[in-house]
Amino acid sequence: MAKTVILMMDSFGIGGAKDAAAFGDAGANTFLHIAQNYPEFGGNGLALPNLEALGLANAGELASGVRAPLVSGLAKMTLAGRCKYGCMEEISAGKDTISGHWEMAGVPVRQDFGHFPLEYPSFPAEMVARICERAGIPGILGNKAASGTVIIQELGEEHLASGKPIFYTSADSNLQIAAHEEKFGLERLYKLCEIAFEEVKPYRIARVIARPFAGEKNGAFVRTKNRHDYALNPPAPTILDKAKAAGVQVTAIGKISDIYAGSGVTRKVLASGLEELWDKTLEEVQNLNGDGIVFTNFVDFDMMWGHRRDVKGYAEGLMYFDRRLPELEPQEEGVKQRYYHPYTAERLDETVRANGCTVLYLQKIDDIFVQSYQNLFTDHLAAAQAGQTLLYRVTDAGYEPVTMQMSKEAAQ
DSSP states (O other), X not given: OOEEEXXXXXXXXXXXXXXXXXXXXXTOOHHHHHHHHGXXXXXSOOOOHHHHHTTHHHHHHHHHSOOOOOOOOOBOOTTTTSOOOOOOOOOSSXXXXXXXXXXXXXXXXXXXXXXXXXXXXXXXXXXXXXXXHHHTOSOOEEEEEOOHHHHHHHHHHHHHHHOOOEEEEOSSSEEEEEEEIIIIIHHHHHHHHHHHHHHHGGGTOOEEEEEEEXXXXXXXXXXXXXXXXXXXXXXXXXXXXXXXXXXOEEEEETTHHHHTTTTTOSEEEOOOSHHHHHHHHHHHHHHOOSSEEEEEEETHIIIIIITTTOHHHHHHHHHHHHHHGGGGSOOOTTOXXXXXXXXXXXXXXXXXXXXXXXXXXOSOOOHHHHHHHGGGBTTTTHHHHTTSOSEEEEETTEEEEEOOOOOHHHHO
């Protein structure tokens, strides 16, 4: 197995499934829509050179029949040209976090979970009454579907004044409970969620999520990293369980461990925000001894930008993610990272000719560039590799070498 790294870009879909309309998601394609609309929000275009080099644009086109309009750029990964890409469609009955993650790990959910109504009041009065009585709380706030980051700004001050926790849900099968980490108490919030998890079982709800936050006034409340999910156990062993049983270290970063109810996980690492999630991922990969799996959920794509329909934030998050991808690659000692264009040979030739280029200057080539594009050149790049020229003339027969005076630096 060696080292296996799974990077889950939460909510980043590349095309709607056949049953999308049943969930109100007909025409959904997050990747395509972000790429198409980002320029309208002040961006110069979506540039994901490393993801594109690994096959993202090809996978998106395979899934939807439409190629996302990405801005071309230089990739910085040595794996390009040696990667496989593809797309898959869920067979699970639902579309929530639990069913998607379980299916990824080999256990599809054939029967959909229960869901609370999205309109007020979302939760059955008798269930709320039982939770309040058992937990000793004076009542609840919210009681509706909402963005978690928005509702704490809306009701945070009232929560502090009344002592009532904030109950809300989403399109997923869940009950989420937000409370101030210090004023309400983190352990008290966890205990409340344990009680709530018991009470939602008759409704077939997959998760109860503790959402602690900090701050003093509306508009200034922020979530802390101490989120905790109380989730159903997968109904059968997942690949994580099987790996753990085989003695493989399974490291879960972010909310991954909670999604699988801790099943199959040997190490749980808390982290929040793209930067910290990336830092922890790289740290855990480097610390693996022997075979191991590092599984990270990058929840910001869903929590911070997806639910808010924040095109600009989503695009900038994707580009940050793309910039950090090369850090995962082990670098051979004394070998610099290699740069190359993520175009296929056919697409590069099409672009060159469509723009009326007559001469090409090759600023830098490496073995990956040669492997990817040598068939476009009449000498298969032999002159460039020999240090004889960096100029090639565009002809009908291909790109022909042009004699030029080479400095020692250029020849190297």
